[in-house]
Amino acid sequence: MPIITYRDALGAAIKEEMQRDDRVFLMGEEVAVYQGAYKVSKGFLQEFGEMRVVDTPITELGFAGVGVGAAMVGLRPVIEFMTWNFALLALDQVVNAAAKMLYMSGGQFKIPIVFRGPNGAALQLSAQHSQAWESWLAHIPGLKVIAPGTPYDAKGLLKSAIRDDNPVCFLEGEMLYNTKGEVPDEEYTIPIGKADLKREGDHCSIITHGKMVLVAMQAADQLAKEGIRVDVVDLRTIRPMDVEAIAASVNKTNRAVVLEEGWEVCGVGAQVVDYIQRDCFDNLDAPVVRVHQADVPMPYAKSLEKHAKPDLPKTIAAVRKVMYLD
Amino acid sequence: MAKKKSEPETKSDAGRDMELLHSMLLQRRFEERCAEAYALGKVGGFCHLYIGQEAVSTGTLSMLRPDDYVITTYRDHGQALARGMSPRSIMAELFGRQDGCARGKGGSMHMFDANTNFLGGHGIVGGHVPLAAGVGFAIKYRGGDQCIVCFMGESVVNTGAFHEALNMAALWKLPCVFIIENNRYGMGTSLERASAIHDIYERGAAYNMARQQCDGQDVFAVREAVGEAVERARKTQQPTLLEIRTYRFMGHSMSDAVSGTYRTKAELEEYMKRDPITLLRTRMEEAGTLTEEQLQKMDTEIKAVVQDAWDFADASPELPLEALYEDVYVDTTT
Helix, strand or coil, X not given: CCEEEHHHHHHHHHHHHHHHCCCEEEEECCCCCCCCCCCCCXXXXXXXXXXXXXXXXXXXXXXXXXXXXXXXXXXXXXEECCCHHHHHHHHHHHHHHHCCHHHHCCCCCCCCCEEEEECCCCCCCCHHHCCCCHHHHHCCCCCEEECCCCHHHHHHXXXXXXXXXXXXXXXXXXXXXXXXXXXXXXXXXXXXXXXXXXXXXXXXXXEECCCHHHHHHHHHHHHHHCCCCEXXXXXXXXXXXXXXXXXXXXXHHCCEXXXXXXXXXXXXXXXXXXXXXXXXXXXCCCCCEEEEECCCCCCCCHHHHHHHXXXXXXXXXXXXXXXXXX | CCCCCCCCCCCCCHHHHHHHHHHHHHHHHHHHHHHHHHHCCCCCCCCCCCCCCHXXXXXXXXXXXXXXXXXXXXXXXXXXXXXXXXXXXXXHHHCCCCCCCCCCCCCCCCCCEHHHCXXXXXXXXXXXXXXXHHHHHHHHHHCCCCCEEEEEEHHHHHCHHHHHXXXXXXXXXXXXXXXXEECCEECCEEHHHHCCCCCHHHXXXXXXXXXXXXXCCCHHHHHHHHHHHHHHHXXXXXXXXXXXXXXXXXXXXXXXXXXXXXXXXXXXXHHHCCCHHHHHHHHHHHHCCCCHHHHHHHHHHHHHHHHHHHHHHHHCCCCCHHHHHCCCCCCCEC
């Protein structure tokens, strides 16, 4: 099977969907002439022309709304945010327009749109450029929220997102764009709302998503050397969340670590822990432990940034804690 | 691009004028009953009446084709009626019932109707202006000759969404007609206390956009200005910014006294001398195209239509509780 980057998997997904359906277009800052701030849309302008690959002024609120308006009357926009940090300016359109239009119109106006871009911290970009927004977005009924961790999942889920008739927030990662993985040449999609058991074990579950999937896999590798067998549940979709997959894993292992990139308070992990206490209470052998970013704005200084981020040692320590090994 | 004094149409088609009068009077009578229904607790939440501004909706929407699009703010009953939506479905929406135009899920501020391309009343000031640019983009994308009319209050011009949307509409040459209904007050804050410039159609200069100011109490002046803008949109796909000067005869919403703390009774009475319905009626009477009997007959018929809408809304079922979870997501994927 061909091995490609996460970036190329995303690009292939959008390109294939644009070839398949002429209502699909890509809009955002630097997507056309510049070939994409992160080169996801390299070659798109040449292939599809300027009506379907649209450079915008720096106006997140404005072009997000342009996308929603176009979706109201039948187009299927893919709106690229250079990063989700900038998308904060567009949240009125994402939340008040895209997410609610179907409901407040009594089912008359669907909004088939994808908002996508890198989410979470990269390296030393400091406070305003290092934020993971999935808990904010997943809070909103009417939105679907996807955060793939591998090239295979990125391509299959982005194609599903573009074909979905609902607004989808698609969270990528700067630090993921160059990662590689197997992606078949042939057409495939991945259903939204289905977690993937990335690794099987029976001692402890790590439930995670997005960029942290790689950390969880590394943790599982290291712990395996000590004879600790970890189940890695990759949520892939944050909303709707695959509650059955979480319960199936935790009811098997009786122990859980919930790993995410974002902050602790009201984070995605808090919701996962709630599902665990509802569905696995009698089977738990230890309190669930969460791993997340420190409860501070992201610092610039390298040493402090490292200290703030969830990482491999913190994840391993969390597993050891729920296993009562320390 | 300069400010243009509108020449009122003198030669009028009597039948068309009757339609204009009917449209405006329907809005007036309908909203008088809305206020009554609100007082009786049949309508809840926020309710913003349009009384005094009917020449803007009627004048504008009488210039559109059925395949054009309309989007507006939360002060949307009058425009919904002028667009041809059924009074029954609008009243049922106000009553929060199953037969409402948004299944009772939107209410006063969120009238929607896919059949007439009425893309909603929207509740966040300025938030719908980028949507209008998006509809304009979609028209251009498909190569159509439709246009989108976007109504907004004058307070919208101070929002970022307005600026971002108008810049893109002009930059990309989108067939949008942006209509500022300048009724002098954003809630209780006068234009002069909110905007650094007071001839706000001049905001269009910042986007190199065709722009014009016109009298919003004169339905013919509105028709003429909108007609030019619509033609510009169809033929050249260029947007237009129209400032239509009008006045709201009621409070901002039902909780606001008619004159309130921010305007005087004398000011209100002065503006009410230019009631758009009276102006049209007088002109028609002077032209000999409307008799007192005709007017009375029309009024009686309209009151019956509004009563029918009320009765229909009152009889329309409450939503079943399972409807709570419907319309959050579309089930199918394409």
